[in-house]
Amino acid sequence: MARWLLIVATALMAGCGGGDEAVQVTGVVTGADGSPIPCESGTVLFQPAAGDNATGQHASGAVLPDGTFKMMTKVPDDGVKPGHYKVVLQLWKSYRDGKLAVPKQYGDASTTPLEATVDGDHTHFEFKVEPGA
Numbered sequence: 824m825a826r827w828l829l830i831v832a833t834a835l836m837a838g839c840g841g842g843d844e845a846v847q848v849t850g851v852v853t854g855a856d857g858s859p860i861p862c863e864s865g866t867v868l869f870q871p872a873a874g875d876n877a878t879g880q881h882a883s884g885a886v887l888p889d890g891t892f893k894m895m896t897k898v899p900d901d902g903v904k905p906g907h908y909k910v911v912l913q914l915w916k917s918y919r920d921g922k923l924a925v926p927k928q929y930g931d932a933s934t935t936p937l938e939a940t941v942d943g944d945h946t947h948f949e950f951k952v953e954p955g956a
Contacts (some may be wrong), residue, residue: 847904848894850942850948851885852912859890862914862924867892867950869908869939870932886914890908902939903941910937910950925952 852867865886874920883935884892894903909932914924915934931951938949 832902843845845896845904846941846943846946847900848882848884848946850892850894850950852892852914852950852952853889853890854954855951857951859888860914860924860952862886863897864913864918865914865924867894868911868931869894869903869941870911872907872909872938875907876956880906882908886912890923905942907940908938909935911935911950912937912950912952924954 848869850858852865867884867886868884871880880896880897880903882894884894886892893900895901896903911932911936912925912929914929916922916924923930926941929937937950937952939945
């Protein structure tokens with residue numbers, strides 16, 4: 824019996840099924856016209872969506888001047904756990920002055936209309952948004 828428990832415990836620790844291995848996630852944030860949104864500083868955040876399938880971990884990625892980003896969970900290049908996420912954009916025209924480059928709704932997980940489902944087949948995302956005033 825003890826041997827059986829050891830086998831089961833080892834299988835659980837190894838994560839049978841491999842379905843939750845992190846995957847590399849990239850993307851681009853642009854304005855509605857497809858051009859990069861001018862911003863001094865920017866971050867994309869993936870926050871696990873509420874519900875039964877909220878299995879992921881928070882992830883983030885710096886937005887480069889061309890709008891591209893690469894997500895990470897804890898350290899660069901560690902990828903994102905599969906799951907369903909609300910996508911939060913923190914894009915600043917001027918960080919020092921607190922001027923947003925996108926409407927405020929995109930900066931909060933409870934109001935953003937953006938979502939992403941990460942899995943082995945979905946690893947690149949394009950988000951088009953209306954720039955802020």
